[in-house]
Structure formats: C-alpha cells, structure tokens
Amino acid sequence: MLDDFVEQPILRTDSLTKRVNTGNEQLTILQDINLEVNAGEAVAIIGASGSGKSTLLGLLAGLDLPTIGKVHLDNIDIFTLDEDSRAALRGRILGFVFQSFQLLPALTAIENVMLPLELTAASDVEAVARRLLDRVGLAKRLHHYPKQLSGGEQQRVAIARAFATDPKLLLADEPTGNLDSASGIQIIELMFELNREHGTTLVLVTHDEALSRRCSRQIRLADGKLVQ
C-alpha cells in the first residue's frame, strides 16, 4: 500500500536561497537549495549549529519567505499564495513537531490536539483527539494542562496534535532536543510508528546522527549549502 506513494514528490524546492541584511553586509543563510522529497519518505536534514537547518524547515513550511527560489508543496507553489492561504495549506497538509513542544498553555492536552482539527472545521473533533492521545499513551492525561505534564508527555501531546489532521507531510524540528535521552528514544519510536501507520512523509531536522540514521535518506547542510 505504501508503494502507491513512493516516487511521487510531495515536496520540491527550486534554487531556494535566503539572505538577510545585517547592517551593511548581506549574509547568505541558504544558497541554491534544490531538493525533492517523495511521498512516504523519511528524510533527515542534518548539519551543525548555524548551518541553516531551521531556516530551511521554516521555508519548507511556508513560515518564512525566501530571497529567491520556490517551494512546491503537494504540487502547489506556496510562495504565490498569500500568508493566510499558506496558513490554510499548512492546516490541511502539514503537521509540526517542535523542539520546545509549543503547546498552548491555555488549553488542556485534548484541547491542544483538537485545535488544528477545529481550525480545519473537521467533524468528530473530540473523538479523533481522544483516540490519538490514547495512541500516544496519554489516555489518562486528557484534561491536564501542559505545565502539569512532563517534557516527554508534552512532546507526546505535540505528536498527537501533529497527526490529528492526518497530514501528508510531517515536519519535525529537533524533536528530542529538549528531552533527556530515555524520553528522547521513546518519542522517536512513537513518531516513527505513527508515521508508518499514517503513511506520512517525514522531514526531520536534527544534529543527532543516530536519529538521522533512522531515516531513509539524509541531507546534509553546511554553511547554507547542500552537501551530498
């Protein structure tokens, strides 16, 4: 079944370049990035601190604008869309897992998971959220607020939230960066399991070589350039 997705590029970049002005000189953060990610793939973007990993992830998600270049997400040239349409597109096909979890402190675990579903006006919102939280092992923590949960538990909620809308592409930014190694391993296992179950494409940013080896492909960034 998974084979149906293989070899279909869900993500493609054309000459993606990002420069920023720092006073009187221009700094190139990303230069001429061309890459393709096919549906069902698990790709790790690796590189040292400051190599441009997070900037690339931001551009892939349409959270930031490039200086030059394009990003095609599910065959849509996302930078031809305005910010609101990009947001809507994100809501439809993207899921996120962040290093710092980024749960809304005002909402309980289940409410956090329900949020992206509510944004897309999905039906049966609560049942889906409940099922996912059950799946990540938090059936008993549904009504806890983020600050009442441990780091590992918070990241589980974040993973459940990321899969709530059944995204085509999951973007993860150093998902274990804020966790101790034991919790980190559990989180990675969980993420890959869910990725398989949902047939989601995964793009993961990390500087952890061991984690990157779990992916089917590694893309290395150095000084803003792709190093094959």
Added chain:
Amino acid sequence: MNYFKISYRMLRRDWRAGELNVLVLALIIAISGLTTVAFFADRVESALARESNQLLGADLLVISNQPLPEHYADKASQLELVVSSVTKFPSMISNSDSSLLAEIKAVTEGYPLRGHVYLMSGSPEKLMEPSKAQSAGKIPQPGTIWVDEKVRMQLNLNSGDSVDVGAIQLVVTEFIEREPDHSVGFINMGPRVMINAADLAATDLIHQGSRISYNLLVAGDVKKVQQFRDWAKSQLTKIQRIEGIRDARPEIKAALERAEKFLNLAALASVVLAAAAIALAVRRFTQRHLDACAVMRSLGASQKYLLYLYLYYFVILGVIASGLGCMIGFVAQEILAHWLTGIVDTALPWPSWLPAFQGLLVGLVLLVGFALPPVLNLRSVPALRVLRRDIGLSNAHSITGYLLGLIALSLLFIWKAQDFKLGLFVVGGFIVAIAVFSCFGWLLIKILSSIRHQAGGAWRYGLASIRRRAASSVLQAVALGLGLMALLVLTLIQEDLINDWHASLPPKAPNHFLVNIQPNQLEPLEEFFQHHNIQSPVMHPMVRGRLIKINGKKVSPKDYADDLHAERHIRREFNLSWTNKITTDNEIVQGKWWDNDTTDAVISIEEGIAKTIRVKLGDELTYDIAGSHFSAKITSIRKVDWDSFRVNFFVVVPPGLLEDYPANYITSFYLAPTEISMIHELVRAFPNILVVDVAIVINQVQQMIRQVSQAIEFVFLFTILAGFAVLYAAIASTQDERIYEAAIFRALGAKKEQLSRAWAAEFAILGGLAGLFASAGATLLGYVISKHVLHFDYTFNPWIWLIGTIVGIIGVLVAGLLGTRSAISSPPLLTLRKIG
C-alpha cells in the same frame, strides 16, 4: 468554528494564571466608580422628579384666572386620571381683634393628589416641632377653616375660634404645618388658610376682576398624564397655562447638579486612568500571547481566525469585568445613598438598569479601544516564531491603533460630563498632556543619558537602563504622569470646590426674609433690631414696574408668544431696585458698573433675564411705574449667584432715579433658632410685613454640602485606586524584561543589592519625571477647569510642584521595588530556563 469556546478557554486559563490581573483590576475600578455615581444620580433624579410632583400637589396643573371649562376635567376623567380643583385668591380675613391679608385656598375632595397636608396637633409649644406634624388625609369640612402658623399668630387663634371670610364665618378646626405647593417662590409664603370649595360661593368674594387663580389638579399614569398634557396644550387659551414637573427646588437642584458634575468628573478620571492602565497592561499581554499566536498560525489559523478569537476574548473579558464593576458600583452607591440621605425628603427609589448598561458599554469601549488594537497586531505575528523565538512583532507601539479608543473616550466624556465644554477640556487636556509629556520625556531621557557618565554607580546604571528602554521608559513616565496628574487635579479642585461651597453658604447665611416693609417702618424696624441686639440688616428698596418699551419700541406679551417664560416676564411687574454697591454674589459679565456719583439713567440687568427678554448692552428699557414712564440704558449685565440666599434683583439702577416712586423695602437676616420668639414679636409689631422663613431650606442645603463633600471623597477613592492601577501596570509592563535581565546580571555575578540599587535609581528618575509632568499638567488643567467650567477663582499653588515630584519619586520607587522584588529573588537559572 467555535471561536467562543476557544476564546473562553484561553481567557479562563489566563485569568487563573493571573495574567489578566491589571486589565481586570483597571476595568473593575473604572466601571465601579462610574456606575456608583450613575446609579446614585439616577436614583436622586427620579426622587427629585417625584418630590417636585409632591410640591405641585399633582402631576400636572391647568391654571387660569377664569373658571376652567368643564372639558378639561372631563377629558382627564376619560383618561382615567384623578382630578381635584383648587381656587386661590388673596382676601382679608378677620376675627373680633384684628384682620390680615391672607391667601385663601378653596379645595375639593381628593386634594392634594400628590404629597400631603401636614397638620399640627397639641399645645402651641409643640407646634414648632415639625416632627409632631401629622398628615391630614382629609380636607376641611364645610363650615370650617384650617389656618397656618402666621394666621394663627397674627389673629391669636385657638381651635374652635371663628374667623370671618368674606360674608361667612368659619370655625378653626386645624392648624396647617406644611402643605404642597407651599415652598414654590416667596409670594406663596404669606399667611394662608384652607377652606372647603363648597363654602366658596357663600363667601361672596368671587367677583369679576378679583385676582383668582383656578387650578385643576391632575394625576395618574405617567403616559396618560402626558397624553392629557398633549391634548390640553391644543386647548389652552391665552389665560390658561399648564404647569408640570419642574424645578420646584432650584437651589437644591443647582447644588446637586454641580455635585453630580464633579462626581462624574472624578469617576471619569478613573476611566481615563483605567484606559492608561489597560494600554500599559496590554503590552505584557501581547508579549505573552506571541507564542500561542505563532503556533496557531503554524497550525493553519488565518488572520481572520485570530481576529475573531481575540475579539471574543475581549468581549467576554469586558462583560465579566464590567459586570463585576457594575455589581461593586451597585453596592457602593448604596453606601453613597446612605451617606447622602436627607438630600431629598423622600426615600430614594430603586435605580434603573440604565447605569449598569452604561457601565458594560464603557467597559467594552475601554477594552476594545485600548486593549484590542495592539492585540490585533498579534494576528500578524510571523509564524516563523515557532522556530525562532527571537522573532517578535514589528509594530508593537502603534499610536494609530489607539485612535479609536481616544475618540470613543472623548465622546464618553462629553456625554457623561453632560457638558460639552467640560468634556472637551478634560479630553483635550489629556491628549495635549500625552503629546507634550512624550516629547519632553524623550528629550529629558536623551539629556540625562548623555550625562550618565558623570553620574556614579547605581545612577549610571539606572540611566543606562532608562536609555536602553527609551520607548517604554517614556511610555511609563507618561502613563505615571497622567495618573498623578488626575490625582493632583482632583485633589486641588475638590478642595476648592468644597471651600467655595462652604463659603457660598456660611453658617450664618440669611435664613429669614422680610418683605413689604414700608418706608415709614424703616426707622422703627431698625430700633426693633437694636432692641433685640441684632445688627440691623441692609434694607433694599423695591419699586414695581412693567416693561413697556425696548429702544423706544413698544413691547407686548404677543411679541414673546413663542416663549411662555418671556411672555410672563413682560406681562407681570418687575421689582426694580437702586444701589451703588455691587455685592459679592453679583459678577459683572458685560459692561461696567456705574461710578458712585453718577446721575445717568442707567440699568444693570441680570444675565438670564436679559437673554429671556432679548436685550443687550446699550439697549434702552422703558418701564411703566405707577402710571409714569422711566427709561434707562443697559450699561452692565450681571451674573447673580441665586444660591446665596441674599436679596438680589433682576434690574438695578443707581440711587437718585427712582426715589420719587412709591417704594417698599425688602431685607434678609440670620436668626439663631433659639431666638425664634423675636419673629412672633416682629409679626405683632409690624402686621403688614411678610416674614419668610427659609431656615429649613438653608439647613437642607448646608447639610447637603457636607454630605456631598463626603460623597466626593468617597468617589475619589476609585480615582486613587485607578491611579494605583496605572502605577502597577506601568511597573508590571517591564516585569518580564526585568526578570530576564536580573537573571543574566546575577548569572554574571551581580549582587542582589547592586541590582536593587540600580533599579531604585531608575524608578526614582522615572518617578521624578512623572511627578514633574503631573505637576505641570495639574496646574494648567486645574486652572482651566476652575476658571472656565466650575467657575471659581483658581489660586496657584506652588506646593503642587514639590508635592507632585516627591509623590512621584516615592510612589514609583516603592511600587517599583515591591513589583520587582520577585524578579531579583528568583534563582537565575530557573528564570533563564523558563525564558530560553
């Protein structure tokens, strides 16, 4: 999408976490202050309306000097209104000893329709005690007569005695203590008697040409009374008129209006302060919500979604906080009402819901106007913030965002102050103050930071800190300055206002008037006063004349047909007086008072009457005085303080012009309650002189001034609280920055004490700046409001500069250090972890 649910959840959590403390506190203070005054004013207003009905004896009167046609009463009955009639006329009444001129009042069953006739009972000593009075609940039986205190004294009457009224003899059965339509004007204050209308014809006093006033009293359902009034208006002939609820107690109403104006002003000042506190608090709110918005953006929330989310958030918050404010206001107005009991005779009616509605509206306007604009910037937070925390909002301090709030606030002021000028002055004052404070603040911070290298230790760091946060430092100093300014202005004006009031009605203000003193009684009267060891008061001459020409052109009531008030002035006679001395309760507003030795035929006229009869400076007025004509030119227009209870005249001329005309005299003087027996002697010695006792009214007004002063101090509490809210909000707005800063400094080895000293220096500088701003603003605004709005002389108070600056420094220093205590004492690592 269910915005409401998510907004509500966000709100609930923020509320619990204490994130909304300042916002909610500021709103509650402002709304409770405002609604306290509004609820109370609402109650007093309806009480006054009701009371004036009682003074009228009815809801509406139809008055004529000819018997009223039947159809008025018929129509009223048709509308299910109750009616009664009163016929009033002056006539001599007598017994075997003496006689006097009294007002006869013939009443029919049911009188009065509103209010009560109070009767005295028991021995004459007890008669002076109003508490012994009893409501009559009936009218005089045919063949009997009820007399008031003056008639009783002058005719030396006892119960059962007979009195001659025209052709018949009536038996005295009751003594009237008080009756409706009694205190409306002097003329009604003469000796009065009440008889049954059935005896009227038999008196044989009703002739063509007698001065008779026929009154039809109407009362009932408000709408039906209005319906009757509308109908009756179309039926009125020249000699008939309608009188409805009116200012039966002008002196009390004027004082209350002034009090309400000031109370409203104090409450509104707390609203402005709340606006400043909200604007400050919302900065921190915005910072704290950046992450949530970025996450929602990254999850696909549109700008519209965030817009609605926060709109709902603030509407819910506004309704809850304002609702709480209204509740507190409701309780507080009960306290206010408790203090102010006695201002109106009757118990205060239940307030309407309108003030609560106003409170909710103002709360929403404050939030939507001052909190929402910066929060709405949140919707454009870059979603990239989820990956890069250093990315924030670019335009967090947009001034234009507040424009809506400022406009709404200005309109609110003008509406609530019920005075366009006052509202404009206050709003204008605040806006100019903000602009000027900001410019000066910026300039002073620049100057101070350029000399910071000369400063030592903590001061250098404090100055550096202010410079680093230049924008928020200016904002803080301006907000604090505004808060202090409002407090200083109110303190100053409040003191002036209360002093001015007390001065306008000193403890020994005249409480008795003597009217109709004949020229040949002046000397005997003076001797009478000397005999009783009372300083003889000034006797004011009075000549009655009717205005017949303006600038040589004949005037007639017809010329003023469109203005009943003016028409009556032309129809009736004016009292003209002469003097060279202008008293303190008269102020020349146009033209010039005459020289002592003038022989010119000139007139000084009161402002209000000049406006009513449409005359101006330079116009020549001609009066018909006892058949001969007297003309004079208006050379000055006076504003008269009618609250002073002294004798005053609409029209005054210099001495030497009117002495040849028949005159009588009027005077007023103070008599201690213990010396009241002197009045009895006076009445016996000078039977023609009319004694008018206004002691009750004076006492009431003095009592009211005391109570209103208390009320003002009470409402002032809300303003002070709002001032503290601003202080707190200003300190809290930089709290997060300071916590972070403290953590880094301490991680780098700074001692707690070093940090405290540096911050203390910073707060002292900020407080000093704010204090200077506040003193300057308060001096100017105080001057403008005193001079142009509340109309009393402003005395410059140099202490305000010292007080303002010291209060600013100490207030900000104490609040600042208390507010940042936790920032200094929390372990740096914890802070850095939390923030990182």
